[in-house]
Amino acid sequence: MNPAQVLCIAINAGLILGISPFFMGLVKKTKALCQGRRGPPLMQPYYNLAKLLKKERVYSGNSSVIMKATPYINMAAITAAALFIPVACITTPAYGLGNIILFLYLLALAKFFMALAGLDAGSTFGGMSSSREMSISSIIEPITIVVFAALVYTLHTVNFYDMFSQTTIMQPFFQPELLFISIPLFIVLIVETARVPVDNPETHLELTMVHEGMLLEYSGRDLAFMEFSNSIKQTLFMAVLINTILPWGLSAELTAPAILFSAAAFLVKGAFLAVLMGLFESAQAKVRLFALPSLFALAFFFSILTVCLEVFS
Amino acid sequence: MIMFTSLFYLGIFLSLLGFVLPLLRLENNRKAHRTFSYSLSILSSVSFLAFSALVFLKKGEYLIPVYSNAGLIDFTFYVDQLSAFFIAVISVVSLSSAVYSFGYGEHLSHERRKDYMASLLNLFALSMVLVVASYNTLEFIFFWELLSMSSFLFVLFEYGKPGTRKAGLYYFIMTQLSTMFLLLGFFGIYANTGSFNIQPVTSLQNLTLIFLSLFIGFSIKAGVVPFHKWLPYAHPAAPSNISAMMSGVMLKVAIYGLMRFTLTVLPQERWWGVLILVAGTVSAILGVIYALKEHDIKRLLAYHSIENIGIILIGFGLYLIYSANDLNELAILALAAALFHTLNHALFKSLLFLTAGSVVSATGKHNIEEYGGLIKTMPYTAALFLIGAVSISGLPPFNGFVSELMLFQAFLGSYLIQDPLLKSLVVLCLSGFALTSALAAACFVKAFGITFLAVPRSESARDAKEVGKCMIAGAVIPAVLCIVLGVFSLQIFSLMGYRTDLPDMLVIGIIMSLFYAITYLVLKNTAANKVRAGETWGCGTPLSSRTEYTASGFSQPIVRFFKDIYQTREVNERRFYDKQNTLFKEGAGEIHLMKFFEEKLYDPVARSINYLSIKVSALENWSLDTYVLYAFLAVLATVAYVGWIA
Structure with missing residues (x-):
């Protein structure tokens, strides 16, 4: 890879890392406004991270090295995954960066260790949450793969960079397959970021909690990392969705104005999607854990439909 | 040329020596003999490994004559790249299992059993190598049966334990059934060609029948659903070092047979790929789903073997489908994935069985509900098991991920297939495969988390001690290979002359460790470093092992x-x-939970055979008159039959 490509990937990853807490805050703010509250300031997630970095860490006597290593493994895997999605500029990277399967499995690696960390302290909350997390992620996995297979069937490549360089030059809204894909992709986004109706990020109540329960024993900078990596993950899935249906503005040129313009465009589109997610969450009620398969069946239906459109066209 | 075929002879000789030596029962210092026998097993594995590496790199085909008496008995061996690959897989696992046995073998209860363990280990490993190297079907069956018998003895090794006899019976019946189907297939080929040699056949009568009987025969031995039921009985019953070999490589011998006969012997037909793909997907999904409900650690691993055999078959089925549709690049990718997964599964499964064996021998328990907190008392075993768990869950950058990635890529290339129905089938199998790999990760979070993390759930888990050096060293070999084969996968492929555009795991690995290091270093200098030991939050109630998940x-x-x-x-x-x-x-x-296959398939068949045999034995009344009458009726029937036909 030449320096320009490395620079391009670094800009993408840097933008994702920098902007992620903002999107988190925006979703929170939207939900607060919907509920008639004023809500925390938009920059609150950044303040939280800064505060947590200054706090001491508390480890349970039951926990082991898994608990201590997981925040770093999480960060490493998810930051590596951030190299896979173009948000400000598109290039043609080597070494398989941008491979969709590798992207998914880097996130799965993070999830695997997070679930282990949930079991590590020996608390019932942690165990229950990691059990639920792994169960939900196993039944969403076939849907995620078929959604991505639908993308591959439509765009004939397994690399995100190649995919999105194709979608940027397509006629807007004249790709019915891509519109169909966006429905299951949105459901995958909701599931992967642990939001209502699958999970409730606001509570630590044992009836509803999935993702938060695994973090219950974390404190200080470890917690900061777990939350930061979770927000990066959300931005990554948002970027996949945005680049699939609203790719305009994303530039293949490596000039400063073009990159600035794409970054600004991504900010606007991302903010729009974050508000949409907040509204969606406010309009939904938490679904019972065992009623989830029917929601997933809906997503599976739409992704299979896209594949069928492609297969029989 | 002479140099490296002699490595093959050397391997056979060393194994046979290792087989005979402990049986001689030389009274003075039997332990030294056993140690020597295990060492011989290691040496023979090394020589087989060197031999297969040379064959593999030279890409040649070699005929190795051992003994032949003018046609009737012909022990000539044939090794090409495919068999060399499988010999290498077998040898690596035998090697690590033998190293592990230095420690594990001495834990057995009787002096006599320790001898048999050392002796049979050699025979078991040798018979697998020789099946793979067979040049004709008679040899194949001979060593196949030798393999079945030696492994059968291992299944019954701890015959005093409850459940072992049932396991032995299951295994014996299923393995003989498999041999029967193979014989049927082999005679079908012989009836067409008049030759027992394993070589390409161009035209065959009854091709479908021959293929199906071979497929069923090999499926039974490989543990493909619905012929899988012996696996979860036999693997937990056998000693752990042997379960590692049974699951790691004995199943692969059947995969070798299937590949050998479909790839090089029989002329392929289009629907075979579909059959194998569907059988593989069903095995993979059901294998992992049954594994999830299993709490006997070795039985859980046995179910995962069913899953992984399914994954290998998925790759092989995709290869057949793509090559039937002239998509050569994808076909080679799928075949490479199947073969690479064969190697990877051999490594991580033997690693998992060896470390599970360490846990079982340290705690004396099989049920993971009685473990817990072992990461503190058995840190090395825990680390090794974790490597195996991450590999089998298919997580980057380890080897299990690379072969699953190759399979996913092969699946995703299916948009090039013309036939829309076939395309849809492939996409459905893809979603099944994705489900399998996600459930496998869930299952290993359970297996590792409940076994090694949190608080001990029983006295025996609390008092567990780390196992000896040999048992750790035996598991270190496959663990290191799991990492090396994952991280350097692309480099290894290009060394073998297979060029692909797969992601470079070395780069990904470096990127990840770089980010790990950066995060660590940045934090070390900027964030608060204060750490306090506390208690797990339990809403104010005291927590114990009873409140754990x-x-x-x-x-x-x-x-x-x-x-x-x-x-x-x-x-x-x-x-x-x-x-x-x-x-x-x-x-x-x-x-x-219903044991579906046992209650709906195996038991009814067993019952009807039982019923039939009772009816038949009722004809028998120990009186000469009756028998004469039967003979008379038989003659009458024959005469009538011949009379009507003629």
């Missing part, structure tokens, strides 16, 4: 999601004080 609890949501597959039956009995059912008095709840 259990393995059953962990898998309960998945069991509930897939209740149709498990055929779960929940029985709730409630009694109340009043007629309106408001004041609860007492109750009982039970959850039954």
